[in-house]
Amino acid sequence: MLRPRLVLTGVLVGAGAFLLFCWGLTLGDYPVPFTDVVRALGGAGDPGTVIVVQDLRLPRALTGLLVGIAFGVSGAVFQTMTRNALASPDMIGLTEGAGTAVVAAVVLGWTGGLGLSTLGLLGALATALLVYALAWKGGTTGYRIILVGIGVSWICTSATDFLVARGSRFQAEEAVGWLVGNLNGRTWDQVDTLALAMAVLLPVTLGMGRWMRTLQLGDDVAAGLGTPVQPVRLALLLAGVGLVAFGTAAAGPVAFVALACPQIAQRLAGTASPPPIVSGLTGALVVLGSDLLAREAIPGTELPVGIVTGALGAPVLLWLLIRANRAGSGG
Amino acid sequence: MASGRRLRTAVLVTLVAALLIALSLLSVALGALNVPLDQVVRAVLGHPPSRLVDNIVWSVRVPRTLLGLTTGAALGLSGALMQALTRNPLADPGILGVSAGASFAIVLAVAVFGVGSLYGYVWFAFGGALAASVLVFYLGRLGRSGATPVKLALAGVAVTSLLSSLTSAVVLTDQDALDRYRFWSAGSLADQGSGELLRIAPFLAVGAVLALSCAPALNSMALGDDVAASLGRRLGLVRLQGVTAVMLLTGASVAVIGPVVFLGLVVPHIARVLAQYAGIGPDHRWLLPLSAALAPVLLLSADILGRTLARPTEIQAGVLVAFLGGPFFIALVRRRKLAEV
Numbered sequence: 001m002l003r004p005r006l007v008l009t010g011v012l013v014g015a016g017a018f019l020l021f022c023w024g025l026t027l028g029d030y031p032v033p034f035t036d037v038v039r040a041l042g043g044a045g046d047p048g049t050v051i052v053v054q055d056l057r058l059p060r061a062l063t064g065l066l067v068g069i070a071f072g073v074s075g076a077v078f079q080t081m082t083r084n085a086l087a088s089p090d091m092i093g094l095t096e097g098a099g100t101a102v103v104a105a106v107v108l109g110w111t112g113g114l115g116l117s118t119l120g121l122l123g124a125l126a127t128a129l130l131v132y133a134l135a136w137k138g139g140t141t142g143y144r145i146i147l148v149g150i151g152v153s154w155i156c157t158s159a160t161d162f163l164v165a166r167g168s169r170f171q172a173e174e175a176v177g178w179l180v181g182n183l184n185g186r187t188w189d190q191v192d193t194l195a196l197a198m199a200v201l202l203p204v205t206l207g208m209g210r211w212m213r214t215l216q217l218g219d220d221v222a223a224g225l226g227t228p229v230q231p232v233r234l235a236l237l238l239a240g241v242g243l244v245a246f247g248t249a250a251a252g253p254v255a256f257v258a259l260a261c262p263q264i265a266q267r268l269a270g271t272a273s274p275p276p277i278v279s280g281l282t283g284a285l286v287v288l289g290s291d292l293l294a295r296e297a298i299p300g301t302e303l304p305v306g307i308v309t310g311a312l313g314a315p316v317l318l319w320l321l322i323r324a325n326r327a328g329s330g331g
Numbered sequence: 332m333a334s335g336r337r338l339r340t341a342v343l344v345t346l347v348a349a350l351l352i353a354l355s356l357l358s359v360a361l362g363a364l365n366v367p368l369d370q371v372v373r374a375v376l377g378h379p380p381s382r383l384v385d386n387i388v389w390s391v392r393v394p395r396t397l398l399g400l401t402t403g404a405a406l407g408l409s410g411a412l413m414q415a416l417t418r419n420p421l422a423d424p425g426i427l428g429v430s431a432g433a434s435f436a437i438v439l440a441v442a443v444f445g446v447g448s449l450y451g452y453v454w455f456a457f458g459g460a461l462a463a464s465v466l467v468f469y470l471g472r473l474g475r476s477g478a479t480p481v482k483l484a485l486a487g488v489a490v491t492s493l494l495s496s497l498t499s500a501v502v503l504t505d506q507d508a509l510d511r512y513r514f515w516s517a518g519s520l521a522d523q524g525s526g527e528l529l530r531i532a533p534f535l536a537v538g539a540v541l542a543l544s545c546a547p548a549l550n551s552m553a554l555g556d557d558v559a560a561s562l563g564r565r566l567g568l569v570r571l572q573g574v575t576a577v578m579l580l581t582g583a584s585v586a587v588i589g590p591v592v593f594l595g596l597v598v599p600h601i602a603r604v605l606a607q608y609a610g611i612g613p614d615h616r617w618l619l620p621l622s623a624a625l626a627p628v629l630l631l632s633a634d635i636l637g638r639t640l641a642r643p644t645e646i647q648a649g650v651l652v653a654f655l656g657g658p659f660f661i662a663l664v665r666r667r668k669l670a671e672v
Contacts, residue, residue, distance in 0.1 A: 086485060091485075134665070135665075143481050146481070146485070147421070147481065147484060147664040148661050148664055150426070150484060150485075150488055151657050151658075151660040151661040151664060152657070152661070154425070154426070154593065154653060154657055155653055155654060155657035155658075158518075158649065158650045158654065158657075159650070161513075161518075161647075161649070161650060162647060162650040164513045164517075165513045165514050165516075165517045165519075169506070169510055172513050173503075173506065173509060176509060176513070177503060180499040180500075180503065255492055255496055256492070304499075304500075306496060306499075307496050307497070307499065307500040310493060310495075310496025310497070311493060311496060313492075314489050314490070314492055314493035317485075317489040318470055318489050321470065321473070321482060321485050321489065322470070322473045
């Protein structure tokens with residue numbers, strides 16, 4: 001079943017992501033040569049270098065890697081399920097919902113004993129259910145989900161604006177810094193939570209890959225082929241939402257990764273639908289590359305990674321829009 | 332039944348005018364310190380009961396109310412115009428990225444070019460609004476099926492995301508800019524003197540004249556571009572005039588009260604329903620002024636509500652408008668015949 005081009009693409013993109021991962025570890029106030037980074041990852045070499053690489057820089061790089069994979073895989077799941085390239089989690093309000101929940105926790109100081117990750121997850125889940133319910137009208141179409149999602153995300157955005165205006169200056173800075181998608185100052189806390197969540201969600205998602213492909217053929221055909229359509233759809237939806245939510249909680253809503261990376265992966269691999277694993281690797285490549293660009297583009301300033309993906313991703317979205325030549329009446 | 336229609340039209344106009352007057356009085360009366368309505372009327376007529384009341388009414392509440400009336404009218408007019416020009420029921424200065432264009436240009440003017448006065452950065456706002464609207468209109472038309480509502484809305488979202496991430500990049504590097512930006516971007520009528528209003532009034536006036544004079548052409552364009560052209564309308568010219576009006580109305584409003592989303596979306600739909608009841612039908616010579624009159628009703632209501640709900644602080648009017656307008660947008664999306672205005 002595995003096509004050579006798919007495997008080759010996966011290997012190349014994965015290797016690229018690993019190179020960027022290591023390259024990111026070389027950068028900082030204390031430059032470490034590339035070869036020393038690779039050795040330090042294995043615990044070998046100068047003890048000082050090992051501490052710098054493993055304790056100070058690794059959390060950032062790992063967050064970028066994991067977030068990229070989470071967003072890429074989740075985008076592939078959503079786009080495959082809705083059969084619409086534009087139905088990515090960041091277009092239909094999930095990241096905005098997670099953002100509102102997290103900013104509310106930051107500004108109101110109310111966490112109910114839950115961590116920011118859990119709140120982000122709840123926010124994204126609630127938004128997903130809301131969008132799905134509001135777009136439901138004896139079935140639902142891809143375009144209605146997208147438009148309803150746009151409406152819901154505007155509401156979430158204005159709630160977030162209100163909270164940011166209400167908070168203190170310090171809280172506002174923290175919230176806006178988070179809202180744009182940022183890998184600065186990540187610690188092992190973020191990595192641990194995200195890694196744990198992905199250790200559960202990724203196998204679940206990828207394990208349903210075969211069913212995901214049959215769902216593409218339409219519900220009736222899928223049921224005929226022995227796919228439990230409704231349970232699979234619900235499980236995929238929850239897994240996809242979970243991946244986005246934990247990723248967002250760790251690094252903020254890094255714009256356009258979930259939208260663009262599955263499309264890029266699909267074209268690189270030459271498949272009919274976004275391949276989940278390659279989409280995840282592409283996500284890692286894009287997030288790590290964008291973070292490098294954000295750190296190095298203007299000497300002396302560290303831009304948040306989300307600004308780079310936002311600026312690079314908008315043209316991708318526009319290109320998808322132009323290409324989408326079906327008559328989308330949205331009805 | 333021409334006389335029946337005239338009667339219903341008169342009733343409609345009276346009702347809207349009465350609503351506007353009542354809300355304006357309430358807007359002057361309510362706030363951190365409530366002023367009884369009779370004292371409001373006396374102060375407005377020039378016989379204030381006390382200096383405190385005089386001060387509150389004339390230096391705080393009246394400018395705020397007038398600002399709500401004018402910018403509301405501008406955004407309502409802008410939305411109605413955009414919906415007519417694009418024949419898209421989902422058009423709104425916020426959704427289609429025009430406000431985001433103005434916002435980004437203003438932030439750039441303030442943080443990068445050090446422009447301090449409204450007169451200085453309102454020009455940036457126009458530039459940003461124009462660039463964003465042209466870009467979105469153009470992008471929405473690309474592709475085989477032309478400008479569908481979905482494509483226009485998505486083009487708006489794309490342009491908005493791009494601009495808002497650039498805006499964040501600028502404000503994050505400048506703490507003072509962020510501090511001002513966060514209040515302004517929620518969309519508020521608070522803390523504006525009469526000076527700001529006077530400064531944008533000429534732009535709003537020119538925008539309103541340009542917009543209203545489009546109305547006959549928009550009526551012919553509603554029959555289709557070919558019909559309009561055969562009726563002697565020069566479509567390119569009308570679109571240019573319309574986009575200029577949108578740019579002036581939206582740019583100037585955003586420069587003062589911040590981006591307010593959904594106001595321009597909701598109001599023209601209500602105006603269409605009311606015009607139908609009054610028997611006026613889809614005549615833009617009525618729809619445009621009606622939208623301009625109804626939008627301040629909504630904006631002032633949201634502003635009054637925001638001041639009353641969260642006393643002694645307030646919820647920004649833009650936030651409440653979004654909370655009321657969002658469900659409306661979703662209801663609209665769920666309707667079957669989205670393609671028709």
